[in-house]
Amino acid sequence: MATTADVPLLIRSENSASERRVTPSWSIATLKARLEPITGVPADCQKLSLKVGSQPPQPIAAQDEEATQIGVFPLQAYAELQVVDTRPPGARTNYTDVSSVQKYEMSAADYENRSDSVLAWKKAQKLGRFDPNAPSIEQQKVDASYREVSDRGIKQGVRCRLLPESDHRRGTVQFVGDVPEIPGGIGAWVGVALDEPTGKNDGSIKSKRYFECQPNFGVFVRPERLEVGDYPVLDEFADEEDEF
Numbered sequence: 008m009a010t011t012a013d014v015p016l017l018i019r020s021e022n023s024a025s026e027r028r029v030t031p032s033w034s035i036a037t038l039k040a041r042l043e044p045i046t047g048v049p050a051d052c053q054k055l056s057l058k059v060g061s062q063p064p065q066p067i068a069a070q071d072e073e074a075t076q077i078g079v080f081p082l083q084a085y086a087e088l089q090v091v092d093t094r095p096p097g098a099r100t101n102y103t104d105v106s107s108v109q110k111y112e113m114s115a116a117d118y119e120n121r122s123d124s125v126l127a128w129k130k131a132q133k134l135g136r137f138d139p140n141a142p143s144i145e146q147q148k149v150d151a152s153y154r155e156v157s158d159r160g161i162k163q164g165v166r167c168r169l170l171p172e173s174d175h176r177r178g179t180v181q182f183v184g185d186v187p188e189i190p191g192g193i194g195a196w197v198g199v200a201l202d203e204p205t206g207k208n209d210g211s212i213k214s215k216r217y218f219e220c221q222p223n224f225g226v227f228v229r230p231e232r233l234e235v236g237d238y239p240v241l242d243e244f245a246d247e248e249d250e251f
Contacts (some may be wrong), residue, residue: 014029015085016028021091027080031076031077034073051207055090057087067088080131112167139249147197153195159235161183162183164180167179176202176203177201179199188213189227198219200219205223207227209242210225
């Protein structure tokens, strides 16, 4: 006795979309029962329709759904089987909303005590902050600031301009080093004698002098705020004919 081959259909509902194979000899009731775990819609609340190509959806329904096989409907490969939930919106389960799902959060103390975590592995391998020979975070910041000085070619006596470019201020580097008088200012600072009195000091901080310049011509900045190069003193009154 020949059996009818299964037909692949695209199952679509409010909360799901998937490809499934159906057997034409199934009854409508059997089909609905099999669709329930796929769509989350109870079998007795499903309204089915079959959409083939551009044709209008055709309802899949019968007086006796237990006795009516789905093979009597025009099943075609990859036709769309639409499953509509007939329950009121307030009675439906929204499977895409996870805001109300209780989430497990492990406390920091519990994570610290686990022996199978990445943290435990780093401790065992003495990596990162668990390396007894690793520099402190503060020392890493200091080292990074001096690398910035070296990478940018900043040294005493070179001409420079302040960044960003919209600052427009230019000057000469007069100091590179630590300035403990600046609160929280660990690492390298660059003291610049500006070309114009647009600075904040005279090369000294809290009565400690780091370089010589006139009042309001001095400023201390981080290395990343400086660019060295051939930056002559700006002359706002220069004749444009003298510029090349």
